[in-house]
Amino acid sequence: MREEDSTWFSRWEDELPSPEELMPLSQTLITPDLALAFDIRNPNLHHQQQQPPATPPPPFSAALQPPSQPTPAEFAADSGDLLSGAAGDEPARTLKRPRLVWTPQLHKRFVDAVAHLGIKNAVPKTIMQLMSVDGLTRENVASHLQKYRLYLKRMQCLSGGGVNGGAGGAGLGATADPATDHLFASSPIPPHFLHPGRGNSEHFLPFVPVPALQHHHHHQQQQIVGAAVGHPHLQSQYHRQMGHFGSSPNGQFEHPILGRQTQQPMHRLGGAPVPNRVPSSNVEDFESANENGGRKVLTLFPTGDD
DNA sequence: AACAAAATAT
DNA sequence: AATATTTTGT
Secondary structure: OOHHHHHHHHHHHHHOOOHHHHOOOOOOOOOHHHHHHOOOOOOOOOOOOOOOOOOOOOOOOOOOOOOOOOOOHHHHHHHHOOOOOOOOOOOOOOOOOOEEEOOHHHHHHHHHHHHHHHHHHOOHHHHHHHHOOOOOOHHHHHHHHHHHHHHHHHHHHHHHHOOOOOOOOOOOOOOOOOOOHHHHOOOOOOHHHHOOOOOOOOOOOOOOOOHHHOOOOOOOOOOOOOOOOOOOOOOOOOOOOOOOOOEOOOOOEOOOOOOOOOOOOOOOOOOOOOOOOOOOOOHHHHHHHHHHHOOOEEEOOOOOOO
16 A cells, blocks of 8 residues: 555654653753753743642742752642742742743654644644653643644645745745744654645554653652753754755655754753854853843753754 | 634733 | 734634
């Protein structure tokens, strides 16, 4: 049966992270010191869903996080302490959580999750669970998903009518809305995304290991999301447009990335993942950056490979 | 309650 | 500009 499908499929199979790789992965955090320097402590207090209405809003509680030693795993229980006198006064309630920055790595996890769930099961909640990135909210995902769908639609149109593969192609010339595209272009699009209703769109991925039940051993119950402040500018590392896929009229796809972009386990965190083009980034720089929008930005930082 | 799509806000 | 939030409808 569809051998064409098998063709791409095998390739994808190759790239897709195995359940084990996918689930346990959690975004590594930026250097704790850095995070602390930004005054960003633990913006996420809810682990996975299933949290009683004890803390409806995202009140980052005062879950202090000593830079060095991991907080006791028990701090899960701390969820209740909204205002906790700890640290004096945490503006617990009514605090806005920082905007999430969708880095290419994070987006990749998103795409992988959607791919594995299949379009049909790929709804915000499920995606969020699968991604298992702590700090990610359903709304975060929903919002992103909405945009991503629009993106896919645009792509469908383009690939359907004209034989144009270079959507994100260096130039842009043809594609009209480079608004959201940069990010999305950073991850290959699973073929089934583009042809929703034809052939086999079914996926066999019944296994939903339920991240919520992770066994947190002695260590931070869940990786805290790496928080880094920054301007999109400072982390503007993602202009790596890795081309796109060429879509043949036949329905076959050329793989954009021959060099594989599998994600590796976390490592390489040290200070900065990679010397960005950040000239002289000091805390002060960041602070001024804060000033800019007046808002802090929460960023899930790359774990490594790109 | 969860989802989706559009509009609107920051 | 990129996300978040709100609105409306299912």
